[in-house]
Amino acid sequence: MSNRSRTGIPNSLQEHWMPFTSNKGFKKDPRLITEAKGVYIKDHKGRTQIDASSGLFCNPLGHGRKEIINAITKQLETLDFVTPFQQGFGGSFELATKISKHTPGDLNQIFYTICGSTAVETALKISIAYHKARGQGHRFRFVGRERAYHGMNIGGTSVGGMINNVKTFANILMPGVVHMRHTHLPEHKFVKGQPETGAELASDLERIAKNFGAENIAACIVEPISGSTGTLVPPKGYLNKLREICDKHEILLIFDEVITGWGRTGSAFAAQEYGVTPDIMTMAKATTNGIVPMGVVAVKEKIYDTIVNSAPEGVIEMFHGYTYSGIPVAVAAALAVQDIFEKEDIFNRAKNLSSYFLDGLFSLKDIDCVENIRGYGLMGGIDIKMSEKPGKAGFSVYKECYEAGVNFKATGDCLIIAPPFICEKSHIDEIVEKLRKGIGNYSKTSKKNSK
Ligand SMILES: Cc1ncc(COP(=O)(O)O)c(C=O)c1O
Numbered sequence: 242m243s244n245r246s247r248t249g250i251p252n253s254l255q256e257h258w259m260p261f262t263s264n265k266g267f268k269k270d271p272r273l274i275t276e277a278k279g280v281y282i283k284d285h286k287g288r289t290q291i292d293a294s295s296g297l298f299c300n301p302l303g304h305g306r307k308e309i310i311n312a313i314t315k316q317l318e319t320l321d322f323v324t325p326f327q328q329g330f331g332g333s334f335e336l337a338t339k340i341s342k343h344t345p346g347d348l349n350q351i352f353y354t355i356c357g358s359t360a361v362e363t364a365l366k367i368s369i370a371y372h373k374a375r376g377q378g379h380r381f382r383f384v385g386r387e388r389a390y391h392g393m394n395i396g397g398t399s400v401g402g403m404i405n406n407v408k409t410f411a412n413i414l415m416p417g418v419v420h421m422r423h424t425h426l427p428e429h430k431f432v433k434g435q436p437e438t439g440a441e442l443a444s445d446l447e448r449i450a451k452n453f454g455a456e457n458i459a460a461c462i463v464e465p466i467s468g469s470t471g472t473l474v475p476p477k478g479y480l481n482k483l484r485e486i487c488d489k490h491e492i493l494l495i496f497d498e499v500i501t502g503w504g505r506t507g508s509a510f511a512a513q514e515y516g517v518t519p520d521i522m523t524m525a526k527a528t529t530n531g532i533v534p535m536g537v538v539a540v541k542e543k544i545y546d547t548i549v550n551s552a553p554e555g556v557i558e559m560f561h562g563y564t565y566s567g568i569p570v571a572v573a574a575a576l577a578v579q580d581i582f583e584k585e586d587i588f589n590r591a592k593n594l595s596s597y598f599l600d601g602l603f604s605l606k607d608i609d610c611v612e613n614i615r616g617y618g619l620m621g622g623i624d625i626k627m628s629e630k631p632g633k634a635g636f637s638v639y640k641e642c643y644e645a646g647v648n649f650k651a652t653g654d655c656l657i658i659a660p661p662f663i664c665e666k667s668h669i670d671e672i673v674e675k676l677r678k679g680i681g682n683y684s685k686t687s688k689k690n691s692k
Contacts (some may be wrong), residue, residue: 250285272643277304280661280668282648293672294649294659298468298500299531301591301619301662302581309532309577316573325353325566332576333567339579340537343509346518350545352538353567357499357525358392360536361462363561364521365396368460368493370559371544374551377456377491381417384449384461384492388423390469391462391497400462403470419453421445421461425473431606431614432474433599439476446486455490460521465511468500471622471655472615480517493520493544499536503527503582504662506618507592514618520544529574530581534565591619591662594669601673602658608677610634610684612654623656625680628687637687642679647672656680 254268273285277296280303283289295301302309316332323330337351352367354360365383372380385391385400392398398406399415402423407414422445429436446461465480467473487494501511502524508514512522521544525536552558565571581587595618602621603614613624628634635654642649642656650657660672 279303279305280664288646290643290646290648291668291671291675292661293647293676294657295527295661296531297526297650298505298659299526301504301527302530302578302585302587303661303663306530306577306581308581309530309574312573312577313533313570316569320569323569325564325568326562329567330569330572332569332572336567336572336575336579339576340539344522344539345510345512347542348518348520348522348539349542350540352540353563353571354525354536354538355563355565356392356534356536357497357523358394358397358536359563360499360523360525360538361391361397361400361497362394363536363538364462364495364497364523365400365460366561367521367538367540367544367548367559368495370548370561371493372459374548380457380459382453382458383415383418384421384446384458385418386421386423386463386467388425388467388470388473389462389464389497390467391464392499417457419449421449423467423470423473424476424479426476429613429615431603433603433615434617435474436476440478440482442476443479443482443486446483446492450486450490450492455492458490458492460493460495461487462495462497464497464499465501465515465517466506466617466620468620468657469652471624471652471657472617472620473622474615474617475515480515484517484519487520495519495521495523497523499523499525500620500659504588504591504618505620505659507588507595509588528578529571530578533571533574535567535571535575585663587662594660594662594664594666595619597666598660598664598669601669604673605676605680608680608684610638610680610687616658619660619662621658623658623676623680625654625656625683627654634683634687638680638683641683641686642676645675645679645682647675647679 274282275285276283280292281289282292340351341349354363383400387402389402391401399418402420422442424439424442426439496512496519498510506514520541522539529535549558599616602616610626612626615622625634625638632653635651639651
């Protein structure tokens with residue numbers, strides 16, 4: 242039996258069909274990560290990089306945390322798996338109690354899923370189940386928003402608003418979905434924090450309610466800050482307005498906090514940061530510091546009670562769940578993460594680092610290929626001026642920055658920067674310095690090529 246860690250170069254790159262990757266490009270010029278510790282990662286050529294997007298928003302506590310590794314190991318040695326249907330284990334209940342202490346209002350009922358995408362599907366299905374249980378089964382429509390990302394399952398893709406994710410699959414998407422406009426206005430140039438203009442865009446929901454019949458709408462789903470299309474921060478008052486319209490028409494408001502959850506904005510959730518309480522909230526990624534897949538849906542007590550009390554005693558109240566809903570290894574990781582959140586006062590740590598981070602990010606404004614910068618908390622987006630086609634410049638900058646020693650995710654022509662919360666100011670300086678080098682190198686090369 243082999244116990245080597247599989248981090249070397251494999252014999253063949255052919256068989257693995259990689260997700261959201263240019264497979265042909267990658268296999269010609271692979272970037273294989275071999276080690277990760279703290280805020281640094283190393284690749285197969287021995288290059289060390291600083292992790293500037295917390296491994297896709299997953300690892301705010303940094304890599305290789307011994308407390309989490311020990312908790313997982315201990316859990317696996319005692320109880321490695323429990324069938325989650327009609328039986329359970331103590332840990333998942335303990336975790337639900339802990340999570341419910343952080344969620345806003347009375348979003349105290351916790352449903353476990355496998356990832357962000359399954360958390361979104363669950364949130365959509367709970368909305369439908371709730372309306373059915375209260376005699377409003379005619380509510381079948383969902384309202385999403387342009388430039389939203391809600392994962393890759395059919396429901397999430399349908400309410401999402403990223404064109405490349407939708408094009409190929411348009412004919413199998415969920416019927417009855419309507420999209421509001423996104424909130425990124427042309428005047429939102431180099432705005433640090435929440436833009437002053439754009440709250441009125443929330444009235445798109447009112448128009449949709451008028452045009453399609455408010456009584457047919459089950460829920461409206463938004464990311465409080467759109468993460469995957471480059472940190473689109475909500476205009477001041479926008480989320481409050483959505484809340485008011487939802488209340489008026491008995492439409493459920495779902496916040497997808499897969500990225501913004503667990504401290505990214507400086508509060509536990511964006512809901513608290515912006516003072517708007519949704520009816521249902523999703524989370525994933527940082528819940529386990531990204532180490533074991535896990536999604537969570539937090540639901541208002543009233544919704545849970547309505548669904549559960551509508552079924553006769555002894556009958557399954559909602560026919561929904563996953564084999565891996567709240568499995569011991571994920572729960573153990575999440576409980577260890579909760580301990581670290583508390584011990585290291587981690588949300589305040591993120592809050593205190595925010596202005597230093599945003600100042601650093603905005604200092605890159607002078608580089609001539611930088612078109613726009615946005616940011617909130619420890620979350621930022623840098624738009625690179627488009628070259629011949631969308632995404633080309635973004636990917637070229639990503640590669641230059643990779644060479645310069647800073648690792649992050651680029652979507653289209655936007656660089657997504659989201660440092661781990663355990664960063665010291667010196668790490669932020671290093672991220673900014675290396676971004677300047679990588680973006681600067683791209684800028685020089687592209688100018689030379691255009692001559
Ligand atoms: C807001 C949001 N929702 C859902 C998802 C999907 O999560 P997962 O990739 O874990 O399925 C993501 C992933 O980035 C996300 O950002």
